[in-house]
Structure formats: structure tokens, C-alpha cells
Amino acid sequence: MNPLLAIIKKEIKEVLRDKNTLFGVILLPIILFPMLGLFVSSLIQPEVEEIQQIDVAVLNLDAGTIAKEILSNDTVRQALNQSGIRLIILNNLNIHTESDAVEYMKSNTSLRLLLIFPENFSFCIRNQIIAIIEAYYFIHENIPMQEDTQIISYVLEQIKSIISTYIIQNINPNANPVFIQNPISALPVTVYRGKEYKGVPPGMLAGVFSFQIMFAPMIILLLIMLIMNSTAMSVASEKEQKTLETLLTLPVKRTTLLLGKIIGAVIISILGLISYIVGFKFYIDSIMHSAYEEVFVAESITSLFTLSDIVFIIIVTFISLLTNALIGIIIGTFSEDTKSAGTITGVLFGPIFAISFLLPFAILRTPSMLTIIGVSLIPFVSPVIAIFMLLAREYLLFVIIIAIMIVEFIILLFTTAKIYTTEKILTLRIKLRRKRSEA
Amino acid sequence: MKYVVDVEDLVKFFGKIRAVDGISFQVHEGEIFGLIGPNGAGKTTTLRILATLLIPTSGHARIYGYDVVEDAEKVRYIISYLPEDAGAYNRLTGWDYLQFMASFVAKNKKELEQMVKEGAELSGLGDRLRDLIKTYSKGMKRRLVLARALMVRPKVAILDEPTAGLDIIHAVHVRNIIREYARKYGITVVLSSHNMLEVEYICDRVAIINKGKIVAEGTPKELKEEYNAENLEEVFIRVIKNESPTSHN
Ligand SMILES: Nc1ncnc2c1ncn2[C@@H]1O[C@H](COP(=O)(O)OP(=O)(O)O)[C@@H](O)[C@H]1O
Numbered sequence: 001m002n003p004l005l006a007i008i009k010k011e012i013k014e015v016l017r018d019k020n021t022l023f024g025v026i027l028l029p030i031i032l033f034p035m036l037g038l039f040v041s042s043l044i045q046p047e048v049e050e051i052q053q054i055d056v057a058v059l060n061l062d063a064g065t066i067a068k069e070i071l072s073n074d075t076v077r078q079a080l081n082q083s084g085i086r087l088i089i090l091n092n093l094n095i096h097t098e099s100d101a102v103e104y105m106k107s108n109t110s111l112r113l114l115l116i117f118p119e120n121f122s123f124c125i126r127n128q129i130i131a132i133i134e135a136y137y138f139i140h141e142n143i144p145m146q147e148d149t150q151i152i153s154y155v156l157e158q159i160k161s162i163i164s165t166y167i168i169q170n171i172n173p174n175a176n177p178v179f180i181q182n183p184i185s186a187l188p189v190t191v192y193r194g195k196e197y198k199g200v201p202p203g204m205l206a207g208v209f210s211f212q213i214m215f216a217p218m219i220i221l222l223l224i225m226l227i228m229n230s231t232a233m234s235v236a237s238e239k240e241q242k243t244l245e246t247l248l249t250l251p252v253k254r255t256t257l258l259l260g261k262i263i264g265a266v267i268i269s270i271l272g273l274i275s276y277i278v279g280f281k282f283y284i285d286s287i288m289h290s291a292y293e294e295v296f297v298a299e300s301i302t303s304l305f306t307l308s309d310i311v312f313i314i315i316v317t318f319i320s321l322l323t324n325a326l327i328g329i330i331i332g333t334f335s336e337d338t339k340s341a342g343t344i345t346g347v348l349f350g351p352i353f354a355i356s357f358l359l360p361f362a363i364l365r366t367p368s369m370l371t372i373i374g375v376s377l378i379p380f381v382s383p384v385i386a387i388f389m390l391l392a393r394e395y396l397l398f399v400i401i402i403a404i405m406i407v408e409f410i411i412l413l414f415t416t417a418k419i420y421t422t423e424k425i426l427t428l429r430i431k432l433r434r435k436r437s438e439a
Numbered sequence: 440m441k442y443v444v445d446v447e448d449l450v451k452f453f454g455k456i457r458a459v460d461g462i463s464f465q466v467h468e469g470e471i472f473g474l475i476g477p478n479g480a481g482k483t484t485t486l487r488i489l490a491t492l493l494i495p496t497s498g499h500a501r502i503y504g505y506d507v508v509e510d511a512e513k514v515r516y517i518i519s520y521l522p523e524d525a526g527a528y529n530r531l532t533g534w535d536y537l538q539f540m541a542s543f544v545a546k547n548k549k550e551l552e553q554m555v556k557e558g559a560e561l562s563g564l565g566d567r568l569r570d571l572i573k574t575y576s577k578g579m580k581r582r583l584v585l586a587r588a589l590m591v592r593p594k595v596a597i598l599d600e601p602t603a604g605l606d607i608i609h610a611v612h613v614r615n616i617i618r619e620y621a622r623k624y625g626i627t628v629v630l631s632s633h634n635m636l637e638v639e640y641i642c643d644r645v646a647i648i649n650k651g652k653i654v655a656e657g658t659p660k661e662l663k664e665e666y667n668a669e670n671l672e673e674v675f676i677r678v679i680k681n682e683s684p685t686s687h688n
């Protein structure tokens with residue numbers, strides 16, 4: 001009979017028969033995702049900021065003269081200036097093709113907005129056909145959080161009204177009023193990490209991606225808490241019921257007992273992970289279909305994470321789960337009984353969640369290598385930061401954080417094995433109590 | 440090899456607390472030996488040392504000649520330990536539990552099935568074995584964990600307060616099982632109890648332990664005669680009086 005298999009089997013059986021854990025593993029995602037969605041969408045609601053000065057790059061490809069006339073018209077410029085918009089005509093910088101303009105924008109992080117007046121602009125205006133202006137928005141940050149969709153619509157509104165006025169005053173005062181109201185239409189193109197997302201406004205892209213950015217750490221944190229709670233409760237209950245004491249007198253290696261516990265916990269959390277991802281998939285599918293159906297014809301938004309990202313995230317998650325399984329085991333060892341183990345992990349949840357979420361976001365605002373490494377020493381924060389570093393393409397830091405996580409795991413493993421293979425596993429709690437009463 | 444269990448001048452400190460203070464006793468093969476004494480006397484600590492769970496501060500304990508510290512792994516093949524107030528996994532069924540515990544000892548599937556069958560019979564729980572352990576009463580749980588300890592037919596069974604806290608019906612069942620099973624298979628039993636009356640029924644020989652020291656030892660009959668007492672409870676009270684004649688001053 002293989003004792004390791006027996007332990008793993010028993011651990012899983014126990015957990016699957018526990019209503020609380022089942023709730024956490026399977027039901028929680030269903031309740032949680034809608035809440036998560038609300039939370040994220042409140043984050044990506046564009047804030048109404050006061051627009052002071054926007055530099056807008058313009059590339060004029062118009063074969064005719066109307067675009068040029070409008071863009072170089074002094075009253076037009078003045079009107080735009082009053083609205084806080086300053087046009088930068090790329091043609092004057094010797095840029096004459098769309099691809100050159102895009103390259104220029106990519107390298108110029110102070111510019112976000114690029115409008116391209118098409119070749120047929122004059123033709124369209126003369127024949128009262130709506131001219132399509134490509135409105136590029138460049139997200140220069142590695143991690144898009146809140147992109148101001150309103151800038152684009154604001155700028156386009158201003159330009160639209162100026163063009164309307166121009167048509168009435170200089171081209172055809174008797175033009176069709178419907179056309180005069182809407183002489184141009186914008187095709188949004190969002191550029192992020194060198195990729196062009198045609199037909200996708202930046203707010204939406206940022207929304208979808210920030211959802212993904214939040215999603216991975218959120219899931220990892222939930223799993224961390226799940227595994228920590230489940231191992232802590234399991235060890236505490238084994239102490240309370242004296243089953244641990246019994247196991248320790250059996251002809252089985254104590255490291256096998258420990259290993260069985262860890263592997264059992266990891267299998268449970270992998271089951272949890274699968275159920276979370278399935279839940280998430282359903283959830284994201286539903287919101288995508290309802291909200292963005294038409295735009296998604298463009299089919300241009302894919303996953304933010306590349307395949308290698310996902311592999312790395314799974315590695316990070318795995319190490320982190322192992323570490324926190326051990327932390328749970330240690331908590332269980334110190335606990336008087338299951339109640340106090342539950343209390344300890346319960347009390348820890350809030351701070352862990354808060355720290356693991358707020359700290360990384362706070363740090364992203366003023367990233368310094370030292371603070372990032374320092375904060376990564378906290379075992380719950382490190383996976384979140386590691387994922388952020390991955391997305392930010394800070395591979396050196398990513399590797400450093402992984403190294404920290406592995407070292408922490410090994411230290412904890414030896415500590416736990418030490419506790420398990422000595423009489424401390426039985427006496428630790430009482431020692432703790434005595435110290436308290438002495439103090 | 441003279442004795443199955445040979446305890447020699449055992450001392451165990453927990454920090455400054457002296458839980459066991461120089462205990463020596465021997466147990467013969469097939470004997471049922473009882474450590475009796477009040478709460479906090481050091482019974483559990485002694486049994487935990489025998490069960491390889493605690494390391495003695497000084498002294499030795501040997502089981503079939505194997506030192507419980509040096510040869511702990513070998514000792515674990517010989518003994519079966521029932522902790523004080525032992526429970527079982529609440530979310531397993533009685534069957535699950537017996538199967539799980541047997542899998543550490545059984546060498547193959549056949550042996551495992553045999554053990555579990557025997558455990559089921561010993562427990563006397565019948566169909567209730569299919570229910571989750573959390574639905575069991577305290578008495579049923581004790582019967583289950585005792586059955587677990589004995590079903591492997593250990594050479595030495597170390598049972599810490601096997602009847603404590605049970606009603607009379609369950610206590611009698613447990614007592615009978617221990618006696619019958621130990622006799623049938625020649626199992627040596629070391630048990631503890633703070634109930635000095637009941638050990639008379641189970642034990643061949645007892646040691647009275649107080650404040651970490653053995654204060655009297657012998658068969659129940661010998662002790663009663665020596666102290667001219669009706670029962671072991673009286674023996675204990677007289678022993679304590681003799682022990683500390685200055686305490687009245
Ligand atoms: N793990 C421990 N840490 C500290 N003190 C302990 C520990 N276990 C037992 N003791 C103390 O040792 C003494 C003997 O306890 P124990 O062996 O449990 O007695 P008994 O089983 O006879 O009731 C008691 O005073 C108890 O408080």
C-alpha cells in the first residue's frame with residue numbers, strides 16, 4: 001500500500017465533503033465574478049477630467065486641397081486653441097505616409113492622438129459623402145488602467161463642428177443639413193504594445209485588459225487564501241482530533257505525511273483554479289456579447305497575455321500555492337484548535353487582500369527596483385507583483401521575484417519539515433501559550 | 440530479551456515543568472499493564488515517550504529491545520498507539536477511516552481487507568460504519584479508534600485513557616475488547632487511567648503514578664493487601680499520605 005497516495009486520497013475526500021470548501025471552490029466564483037465586473041467597470045469608467053491642452057497629431061493625406069485649407073486656416077486654429085486643442089501637422093515634419101506617422105507616434109510618448117485625413121477627403125466633402133477619419137490612440141503605458149476615451153470624442157466633436165462651419169462658410173452653404181451636421185466619422189484605432197486594434201476605442205481596450213490584469217492576481221489571491229485556510233484547518237483539526245498524533249506513531253515517514261498534505265492541498269486548489277477559470281470564461285463571454293457585440297466584429301482584441309506569459313503565470317501561481325500551503329500548515333500547527341486556526345486565517349484575509357492589491361498598484365506609480373524587490377518579500381504580494389512585472393516586460397525583476405519566491409518556499413519547507421519531524425509538532429502550541437502568559 | 444517494555448529512569452521536562460520525574464517499570468509479554476494516577480500525574484507524557492512522540496530529557500525506554508528514540512522507526516512497526524481523547528476524521532466514514540489507517544500497515548491488498556474486516560468487527564458498529572464519523576457519538580468514536588489500534592494486531596498496544604468519558608455501556612464494551620483481544624493474540628498492553636476502580640478489572644499489574652513519580656507498583660491484589668485497602672482508590676490515598684508525612688505539619 002502506498003501511504004502517500006492514501007494520504008492524498010484522504011485529504012481530497014475530506015475537502016470534497018466539506019461544504020465550506022466546496023462553497024469557496026465552486027460557488028464563490030459565481031457570486032464573485034459579477035462583483036468583480038462591477039468593481040472593474042467602476043474603475044474603468046472614464047473620469048471627467050478638465051481638458052486643458054491636448055496635442056493632436058494630424059497626418060493629411062488628402063489628394064485635394066480642402067483638408068489643407070482647413071488645417072492651415074487661422075480662425076480654425078484659433079477656435080481649436082480656445083478648446084484647448086493644438087494641432088501638430090506631421091506633414092510639416094516631413095512625414096507623409098500612415099506607417100511613418102504611426103512609427104513617429106510610437107516613439108513619441110508625449111503624443112497620444114493621431115488623426116488621419118484620408119486621400120478622398122476633399123472628394124467626400126465636395127460630394128457630401130461622410131469622410132472617414134482614422135483616429136489613432138496610442139497607449140504608451142505597459143499596463144493600461146484608465147484610458148480617457150473622452151479625449152477622442154471631445155477632439156472629434158470640436159473638429160467636426162469646425163469642419164461644418166467651414167463647409168457652410170467656404171464651400172457649400174446649401175449643403176444637405178444632415179451632412180453638415182455629420183461631415184466626418186471616426187474609425188477608432190487603438191495602438192497598444194505595437195499592436196493596432198482597428199475599430200476598438202481605447203477605453204474599451206483598457207477595460208478589457210485591466211479586467212484581465214486584475215483577474216489573474218485576484219484569482220491567485222483567492223486560491224492562496226483557499227489553500228492557506230484549507231491546510232491550516234486540516235492540520236489544526238488533525239491536532240484537535242489527535243489523528244495527527246496517531247499518524248506520527250505509524251510506520252510511515254513524517255516527510256511523507258507532510259508531502260501528502262501539501263500535494264492534497266495543491267490538487268484541491270488546482271480543481272479550484274479550473275472552476276474559477278471556467279466561471280470566468282462564462283462570465284466574460286456573457287459581458288462581451290452583451291456590451292461589445294458590434295465592435296467585436298473587428299475581432300482584434302485577443303488576450304493580453306501571450307502563451308509564454310500564461311506559462312509563467314502558472315509557474316508563479318504554483319510556487320505561490322506551495323508556499324502558502326506551508327504557511328497554512330504552520331498556522332495550523334500553532335493553533336489551539338480548528339476554531340482558532342479559522343480565526344487566524346480569517347483575520348489575515350482582509351489585510352492580505354488589501355496589501356496584495358493596493359501595494360502593487362501603489363508601487364506601479366513610482367516603480368523603483370528596490371521597493372519592488374522589498375515588497376516582493378511578502379509572500380502574498382510577490383505573485384501579484386511578479387505578474388505585473390511580466391506584463392511590464394521587466395524580465396530581470398520578474399526573475400528576481402521568482403527567485404525570491406523559490407527561496408522563501410525552500411526555507412518554509414525546511415522549517416515545516418523540521419517542525420514535523422521533531423516533537424515540536426505536538427508541543428509548539430503549549431510553548432506559545434506559556435510565552436504569552438509569561439509576558 | 441527479558442521485558443517487552445523496559446522503562447528506565449525516565450525524565451521529561453517541558454521548560455521548567457517536570458512532567459515525568461524518574462520513572463522506571465517493566466512489562467512482560469502478553470501482560471496488561473496500567474499506569475494509574477490523577478490528572479497531571481505524567482501518564483500521557485510517559486505513554487507519548489513510549490509511542491516515539493516525545494523525546495525524554497533523560498533516561499531510556501525500550502520496546503522489544505529497541506530504544507524509542509534511537510530506533511523510533513523500528514518501534515513504530517511494533518506498537519499501536521491510541522491517544523488520549525482521540526477522535527477521527529469527521530468527514531470520512533468509519534470504513535474510510537479504517538481503510539486509511541490500515542493502508543499504512545498492510546503490506547498488500549489482501550492484508551488490508553483482512554485488517555479492515557477485523558476492525559469493523561472489533562468496533563461493533565455494523566452498518567453505522569457507512570456513515571460519516573461526525574454523526575457518531577463519543578462512545579462510537581472511541582470504539583472505532585480502539586478498533587483501529589487493535590486491528591493491526593500490534594505486538595504492543597499503548598492506550599491512553601481508553602475508557603475515559605464513556606458511559607458505562609461503552610466503557611464495558613471497550614474494556615472487554617481490550618481484555619479479550621489482548622489475551623487472544625498475546626498482545627502486550629500498556630494503558631493509563633485516572634479511574635482507579637476500573638483498572639482492577641482490566642489490568643494484570645498496575646503502577647500508581649503521582650507528580651511524575653511511581654509511588655507503588657504490583658498486581659491489584661498485592662497492592663490491596665500491602666496497604667490493607669478495599670480497592671485501588673484507597674491504596675492511592677494511603678500511598679499519598681505515606682509519601683508526604685510532612686505535609687500535615
Ligand atoms: N506539551 C506540554 N508542554 C508543557 N507542559 C506539558 C505538556 N504536556 C504535559 N504537560 C504538563 O506535564 C504534566 C503531566 O501531564 P500529563 O502527562 O498530560 O499528565 P496525565 O496524562 O497524567 O494527566 C502536567 O503538569 C502538564 O501540564
Ligand SMILES: [Mg+2]
Binds near residue numbers: 479483523600
Ligand atoms: Mg493524560
